[in-house]
Amino acid sequence: MEYYIGIDLGGTNIAAALVDGQGKILGRANLATGAGRPAAEIAADMAHAGRRAAEQAGVPIEQVSAVGMGVPGTANQKEGVLEFANNLGFLHEPIVEMMAGCFPGKQIWFDNDANAAAWGEYLAGGGRGADSMIAVTLGTGVGGGIILGGKLWNGVNYGAGELGHMVIDQNGPECNCGRRGCFEALASATALIRQTREAMDNAPKSLMWELCGGDKRMADGKTVFEAAGRGDRTAAMVVERYISYLAVGITNLVNLFQPEIICIGGGVSLAGAALLEPLKQIVAAGDYARDSSVRTEIRLAELGNDAGLIGAALLGRR
Ligand SMILES: [Zn+2]
Incomplete structure (x- = not known):
């Protein structure tokens, strides 16, 4: 069985889920974003929410293959940098590196939140099979x-x-x-x-x-x-x-x-x-x-x- 952690970073809420390879949610956790804090603190809370979602699903963190994030801004994937997130006050934050520090050895992915949502519908919702x-x-x-x-x-x-x-x-x-x-x-x-x-x-x-x-x-x-x-x-x-x-x-x-x-x-x-x-x-x-x-x-x-x-x-x- 493959397991992944998905994190949706919003202006007010951090949502996290433990998801299987078919896109089924097996566990969830939520935390307040606390916008205005440094990116590293918010990233640590995102990681915390991700671990709690895995715990809630009863899946040991060792069995999680990768962690993905949807972020409210421009996700520069070549550099792993969140370039600009207006409602969080983020400018050029190396969010992938921050998250990699919280999940040693795991692959970290990210994209803009709207793209992440589109991708979810494509793989597991209205766009399945297209x-x-x-x-x-x-x-x-x-x-x-x-x-x-x-x-x-x-x-x-x-x-x-x-x-x-x-x-x-x-x-x-x-x-x-x-x-x-x-x-x-x-x-x-x-x-x-x-x-x-x-x-x-x-x-x-x-x-x-x-x-x-x-x-x-x-x-x-x-x-x-x-x-x-x-x-x-x-x-x-x-x-x-x-x-x-x-x-x-x-x-x-x-x-x-x-x-x-x-x-x-x-x-x-x-x-x-x-x-x-x-x-x-x-x-x-x-x-x-x-x-x-x-x-x-x-x-x-x-x-x-x-x-x-x-x-x-x-x-x-x-
Ligand atoms: Zn316009």
């Missing part, structure tokens, strides 16, 4: 990962796969990156919530007010789908417009890469068929290769937050 897959995660931002010919595409300096910053409306809302109308500025969960609240302002009788107890700050990514499902017209219009934005970005990806699978994850994907079915229809009608007999399949992600842990653990399979 040759090419693009993961699109609709969360606070829009993240993703590009897997072509069984390999994660990192780019010339490990910054590839930033699907969220593809512009889909040059006159659209400002994005954190400094451009306007990025995919993320229109199709993230954050954008959907903003669109929901704006629509509520213009529709005092919408069911959405009732669903969030009269306080639009309580509206989240689910509110609009629930209201639309119960026949609220304003909500249905918000959903329709949101999916049309999403479809522009997804169609661009289909036209650029024609992957076997596009795997949609993140909080908004929990809307399920109400999101997926209309999205598929719009993409199918606009896809440049729409007359082709073999088409890209759009699917929902299967692993939720575990994708990042499983993908990190199995990064050695890249």
Whole structure:
């Protein structure tokens, strides 16, 4: 039996798992990140969480072949350096060496957290068995990962796969990156919530007010789908417009890469068929290769937050 430790380093939480060769999680541990501390201290806690996950699974650390990390920033794999992680205040941290010191003799792998999550879905979730897959995660931002010919595409300096910053409306809302109308500025969960609240302002009788107890700050990514499902017209219009934005970005990806699978994850994907079915229809009608007999399949992600842990653990399979 092969065993791996996967670690997902977030801005607030360090999650760790003991994973087998099939991508099954056998043990878990969590610790607070304590952002703002030196990288070496955080790395020591990551190692601690990894060991606890192995303990919880009852697997002696000697039987663990490798340790993989998903990190929130640019993972320079040639040098083993986490170049830049904004929410941790990290700049050029030799995180692989730090982790190797905590796990003598073991192989250490790392990649950007979005890539790790894409890799997890590819190996053990919505992309199982495919040759090419693009993961699109609709969360606070829009993240993703590009897997072509069984390999994660990192780019010339490990910054590839930033699907969220593809512009889909040059006159659209400002994005954190400094451009306007990025995919993320229109199709993230954050954008959907903003669109929901704006629509509520213009529709005092919408069911959405009732669903969030009269306080639009309580509206989240689910509110609009629930209201639309119960026949609220304003909500249905918000959903329709949101999916049309999403479809522009997804169609661009289909036209650029024609992957076997596009795997949609993140909080908004929990809307399920109400999101997926209309999205598929719009993409199918606009896809440049729409007359082709073999088409890209759009699917929902299967692993939720575990994708990042499983993908990190199995990064050695890249
Ligand atoms: Zn942007």
